Amino acid sequence: xxxxxxxxxxxxxxxxxxxxxxxxxxxxxxxxxxxxxxxxxxxxxxxxxxxxxxxxxxxxxxxxxxxxxxxxxxxxxxxxxxxxxxxxxxxxxxxxxxxxxxxxxxxxxxxxxxxxxxxxxxxxxxxxxxxxxxxxxxxxxxxxxxxxxxxxxxxxxxxxxxxxxxxxxxxxxxxxxxxxxxxxxxxxxxxxxxxxxxxxxxxxxxxxxxxxxxxxxxxxxxxxxxxxxxxxxxxxxxxxxxxxxxxxxxxxxxxxxxxxxxxxxxxxxxxxxxxxxxxxxxxxxxxxxxxxxxxxxxxxxxxxxxxxxxxxxxxxxxxxxxxxxxxxxxxxxxxxxxxxxxxxxxxxxxxx
Numbered sequence: 001x002x003x004x005x006x007x008x009x010x011x012x013x014x015x016x017x018x019x020x021x022x023x024x025x026x027x028x029x030x031x032x033x034x035x036x037x038x039x040x041x042x043x044x045x046x047x048x049x050x051x052x053x054x055x056x057x058x059x060x061x062x063x064x065x066x067x068x069x070x071x072x073x074x075x076x077x078x079x080x081x082x083x084x085x086x087x088x089x090x091x092x093x094x095x096x097x098x099x100x101x102x103x104x105x106x107x108x109x110x111x112x113x114x115x116x117x118x119x120x121x122x123x124x125x126x127x128x129x130x131x132x133x134x135x136x137x138x139x140x141x142x143x144x145x146x147x148x149x150x151x152x153x154x155x156x157x158x159x160x161x162x163x164x165x166x167x168x169x170x171x172x173x174x175x176x177x178x179x180x181x182x183x184x185x186x187x188x189x190x191x192x193x194x195x196x197x198x199x200x201x202x203x204x205x206x207x208x209x210x211x212x213x214x215x216x217x218x219x220x221x222x223x224x225x226x227x228x229x230x231x232x233x234x235x236x237x238x239x240x241x242x243x244x245x246x247x248x249x250x251x252x253x254x255x256x257x258x259x260x261x262x263x264x265x266x267x268x269x270x271x272x273x274x275x276x277x278x279x280x281x282x283x284x285x286x287x288x289x290x291x292x293x294x295x296x297x298x299x300x301x302x303x304x305x306x307x308x309x310x311x312x313x314x315x316x317x318x319x320x321x322x323x324x325x326x327x328x329x330x331x332x333x334x335x336x337x338x339x340x341x342x343x344x345x346x347x348x349x350x351x352x
Contacts, residue, residue: 030334037330038090041323042083050317056099095324100316105324108309113328114199115185116298116305120290122202122225127232128283134233135240139248140267150237157234162227166300169223181219183302190216224301228294232286239282243275277344284340292329 053069054061061069074082089096095105138150173179181187185201194201194208202221205214247253248271256266295307306325313321 026338030338033334034327034331035087037327038087039083041326041330042086045319045323046079046082048319050319052099052317052319090327095327096320098313098321099318100313100321105321108321109306109324109328111199112304112309113306115303116291116294116307118200118202119221119225119297119303119305120228120287120294122221123228123290123294124232124283124287126226126229127236127286130229131233131236132240132279135237135242136244136267136272138237138241139244142245142248147241150241154234154238157230162231162296163300165227165230166224166297169227170300173223180223181216183220183300185217185220185304186213187216187220220301224294224297224303227297228290232290235286236279236282240275240279243278244271247271247274280340280343284336288333288336291332 052073053066053075056073057065057069070076074085077085093106095109097103098105098108101108134150134153138147141147170183174182190213194204194210194213197204197207201217202214205211205217250271253266253271256270257263261270292307294303294305295311297303298305298308299311306328310322310325310329313319313325
C-alpha cells in the first residue's frame, strides 16, 4: 500500500515537474538568444570603422588625452574581457552613456520607446481590423472584383516607398487641407502639460481626462499610424487570403455546407477558426516589424521614437546608443515570439 501511495504521488507530481522543465527550457532559450544577440551587437560595435574614443575627445585631442580615454573605456583589455563586462552591464540595465544626448542610454530608451510602441500598436490594430477581414472576403469571393481590389491594394502597399507616401500625405492632408497635425507627437503648446504615466500620449491624456490634448495627439498620430497600418494591412490581407483559400477547399468545409450550416458559420467559425493559430504568428511578426522597421516613418514625421533614435545615433557615431537600441529591439522580438507561443495554447488545445 505504501509503495502504491508513493507511485500515485509521483504521478501527481509529474505534471508539475514537466511544467518546471518546460519553463526552464523557455528561459534557457531566451538566455541563449539574448546572449547571441549581445555577441552580435558587441562584435558589430567593434568592427565598424568608427573610433569611439575620437567621438568623445575629438580629432584635435592630444595623444595623452586619447590614451587616457582609451583606457577609461576599457578598450585596452582583451576582447573577451570587454564582452564579459558588456554583458554584465546590460544585464544590470546599463547600456552606457549616449555621446549625443549626454544621458544614459537606458533613460533615452525609456523616454523614446513608448512613442514607437504607441505608433506601432495603432498601426497594427489598423492592419488587423482591416486587413484580416479583407483577406477573408477576398478568399471567399475569389476571382470577383472584391478579390481583385484586395490584391491591388496589397500590391500597392508592397510597392510604394514609405518616404514617398509619407511626404505626399503631409503635403496633402497637412499642408494643403489642414486636416491633421504636423510632424511630432503634439503641438508645442500642449507639450509637458499632462503627467507622464505610460509615455504614450493617448493613454496618458485619457488618464488625465484632458481631451484637448487627446484630440491633438490623435491629429498628429493618425497619418503615420495609417501609413504603417497600410503596410501591415497589405501583408496581413495577403496572408489571410492565402490561409483561407487553403481552408475553403478542405473537405470539412464541403461537409459543413452539405449539413446545412449557414455560410457565416462555415466561414468564420470553421474555416477562420482553423487559421487563427497561423494568423497569430503573422500578426506578431508584423507587429515586431513595425516596432523596429518604422525608421523612415519616424524620420519623415519627426516622431521621437526608438527607430529615429538609433538612426541618428548611428550617423553621430554614438555606438552606445546604437547597441542599446538594437538589444531592446531584439528583446521585443523574443518576447513577442514567447507571447505568440502562449496564445497558441489558448486557441489550439493540441498545443498544450
